[in-house]
Each structure stands twice: as structure tokens, then as C-alpha cells.
Amino acid sequence: MADHDHSHEHGSELSETQLRVRALETILTEKGYIDPAALDAIVETYETKVGPRNGARVVAKAWTDPAFKQALLKDATAAVGTLGHVSPVGDHLVAVENTPQRHNMIVCTLCSCYPWEMLGLPPVWYKSAPYRSRAVKDPRGVLADFGVALPKETEIRVWDSTAETRFLVLPMRPAGTEEWSEERLADLVTRDSMIGTGLALTPAEIAK
Amino acid sequence: MMGRPTIPISGIPSDAEGPVFCEPWEAQAFAMALALHKRGLFTWPEWATTLAGEIKRAQAAGDPDTGATYYWHWLNALERLVTEKGIADAGLLTRYHDAWDHAADRTKHGDPIELRPEDFRPA
Structure with a gap:
């Protein structure tokens, strides 16, 4: 869609997209469907409060607390609920170990369903058509693009998210972290490791 | 601290934990969908189906769909649902769109743009 191109010597310019967004927002506000202050609060939450750190804490807890891990794998929605995180957008969260x-790797082939409350907003590549199609057809190739090489014997399982069921990958705990606290472990858990396009950092990698 | 930059090969766009929204309007569109969902205007599966439909439509029309146009699809889905649910028809959307355009035209560059009754074309 092209931005309109009147010439405005003194006026301001809003792009076509900005005009559409403002039109929607004004109509929805006037009709009482939304409250601009509440919109700002939503944006602020997703920009500053919800991010991969939420998921990292869950993973680190699962690494150190066997009972929690069992609960997480059995019913991630309920297990995460006990930690007092942001309330989920979809119905059902499944942790895959x-x-x-x-x-395990996660994808949404149709749009970009994603465990937002755990990982924040999806990265741009997660929303891209190449990732969405290649993750299913050639997961090993996609992993190679991300610099991850797995042993031939390791089976790769790709989980296709939907609006009802979203997945969170529980990465393997790196070796040499046996004595580490939950807090310290959480620093090893990257966003990509919880999507399955990466692995958790090793102690050597984080020391760099 | 979290995550390593990924290497852009094979057409998968990379990101190094960049900004979550590229432009303010993306954040506004994002928040509107969440707010309307919270109000029960549509279910989340309904939203996902509409969004997936918009993505398909855009791909069919030649959008390379590399993730950069994601919030365009999002905005299209939002307009579609708002129209389908009978909250606003295309005519009303256009009327407000044009009014905002008029408001921008008469606002000195740098001043906040505000919508006034005189920005609307006489019905």
C-alpha cells in the first residue's frame, strides 16, 4: 500500500497505515470498545515486562526442581500458573523436553502462534514464511542456519502451534552447572533455546 | 545477555533481539487486538484464523512474507474482524481515515495531530 503523496508545505504527514490505525482506534474508543490508557498499558507490558526472562525462569526451575519439572511436563499451563506469571493468551501451554x-522445535505454520507470556513477542524470523515452511520440511537445515549441529542419532520433532495449543521447549541443562543456583541457570536459557532453534548456553559461552 | 545473534542464511531473517515493534502503529494495532479479545469480541482461535487468512491472501498477492510485513497482516485482520462483527463498516473506517488525513494536513509539522469535528467531511 503506497503512502499518499500530497505535498504539504506546512502540514503534517501520516502514512496510509497510520491513518488506518488512528481511524480504528478512534472509532473503537468512541464506541467504548477500547480505552486508550489500557492500550498503552498493554504495549508497555509487552515492551518491558514480558520477555524470554519469564520462560528462562521456568526452565531454570525445572532444571533444579524435579517435582516442578514433572508438573510442567504434565500440564504446563497449571505449573506455570503456580509461579504467578502473566496470564496466558491461549488456552493450553505444552512443555516439550x-x-x-x-x-524439539516449535513453529506456527499458519500464522505465528507463540507462547507470548513465556517468551514475549516473537522474533521477526519466527513470523517469516521461510522459517514457517522450512522448519517442518528441513528442521536440520534450519538448525544448521542457526549454528546448531545435533548428532545424527538425535531425532528432531517439530511442533506446530495453534491458537489453542502453544509449545515451550525445555532445553537440556548444560554440563558443568551441577552446583548452580536457579538464578544463575536462568542466564543460560536463551529465547532461541526455548523455541528449539538454539541450545542453552554453556558456562564457557556465558563467561565470554 | 539473552540469546546470540543468529546468522542470516537461506532467507530466514535474523534478529539479535531487536525492538519488538518497529513503529508505534504496530504496537497500537497489537494492543487493540488484545484489548478487543479481552472484551470478548472474538475468541483467540477466531483471531488466529483471521490472521492466517490475511497472511495467505498477502502471500497470494506477492508479499514475500519475511516477517517485516507481519503487522500489516495484523492490521488487515483487525479491520476484517471489526467489520465482520458489525462494529464499523468500510464506509465508517474510510470516513475516519479521511478525517485524520485532513487533521494531519492542517496541523503544523511537529505539533500533535488532533481530530476535530471540522475534519470530517459533511455526511
Whole structure:
């Protein structure tokens, strides 16, 4: 859609897209469907408060607390609920565990369903058509693009998210972190490791 | 601290934990959908289906769909649902669109743009 191109010697300019957004917002506000202050609060939450740190805390807890891990794998929505995180947008969150035998990756082939409350807003590549189609057809190739090489024996399982069911990958705990606190472990958990396009950082990597 | 930059190969756009919204309007559109969902105007599956439909439509029309146009699809889905739910028809959307355009035209560059009754074309 092209921005309109009147010439305004003294006036201001709003792009076509900005005009459409403002039109919607004004109509919805006037009709009482939305409150501009509430919109600002939503934006602020997603810009500053909800991010991969939420998911990292869940993963670190699962690494150190076997009972929590069991609960998480059984019913992630309920287990995460006990931690007092942001309330979920979809209905059902499922945690899938990486093991030496199986590596998990998440995708949404149709749009970009994503565990927002755990990871914040999806990265731009997650929303891109190349990732959405290639993750399913060639997961090993996608992992290679992300610099991840897994042993041949490791099976790769790709989970297609929907509006009802979203997935969170529980990455493997890096070696050499046996004595680490939950807090310290959380620093090893990257966003990509919870999407499955990366691995958790090793102690050596974080020391850099 | 979190995450490593990824390497852009094979057409998958990379990001190094860049900004979540590229432009303010994206944030506004995002928040409007969440607010309307919270009000029960549509279910989340309904939203996802509409959004997926808009993405398909854009792809069919030649959008490379690299993720950069994601919030355009989002805005299209929002307008579609607002229209389908009978909150505003296309005519009303256009009327407000044009009024905002008029408001921008008469506002000195740098001043906040405000919508006034005289910005609307006589009905």
C-alpha cells in the first residue's frame, strides 16, 4: 500500500497505515470498545515486562526442581500458573523436553502462534514464511542456519502451534552447572533455546 | 545477555533481539487486538484464523512474507474482524481515515495531530 503523496508545505504527514490505525482506534474508543490508557498499558507490558526472562525462569526451575519439572511436563499451563506469571493468551501451554534422543522445535505454520507470556513477542524470523515452511520440511537445515549441529542419532520433532495449543521447549541443562543456583541457570536459557532453534548456553559461552 | 545473534542464511531473517515493534502503529494495532479479545469480541482461535487468512491472501498477492510485513497482516485482520462483527463498516473506517488525513494536513509539522469535528467531511 503506497503512502499518499500530497505535498504539504506546512502540514503534517501520516502514512496510509497510520491513518488506518488512528481511524480504528478512534472509532473503537468512541464506541467504548477500547480505552486508550489500557492500550498503552498493554504495549508497555509487552515492551518491558514480558520477555524470554519469564520462560528462562521456568526452565531454570525445572532444571533444579524435579517435582516442578514433572508438573510442567504434565500440564504446563497449571505449573506455570503456580509461579504467578502473566496470564496466558491461549488456552493450553505444552512443555516439550529435549533429551539426547530427541530435540524439539516449535513453529506456527499458519500464522505465528507463540507462547507470548513465556517468551514475549516473537522474533521477526519466527513470523517469516521461510522459517514457517522450512522448519517442518528441513528442521536440520534450519538448525544448521542457526549454528546448531545435533548428532545424527538425535531425532528432531517439530511442533506446530495453534491458537489453542502453544509449545515451550525445555532445553537440556548444560554440563558443568551441577552446583548452580536457579538464578544463575536462568542466564543460560536463551529465547532461541526455548523455541528449539538454539541450545542453552554453556558456562564457557556465558563467561565470554 | 539473552540469546546470540543468529546468522542470516537461506532467507530466514535474523534478529539479535531487536525492538519488538518497529513503529508505534504496530504496537497500537497489537494492543487493540488484545484489548478487543479481552472484551470478548472474538475468541483467540477466531483471531488466529483471521490472521492466517490475511497472511495467505498477502502471500497470494506477492508479499514475500519475511516477517517485516507481519503487522500489516495484523492490521488487515483487525479491520476484517471489526467489520465482520458489525462494529464499523468500510464506509465508517474510510470516513475516519479521511478525517485524520485532513487533521494531519492542517496541523503544523511537529505539533500533535488532533481530530476535530471540522475534519470530517459533511455526511
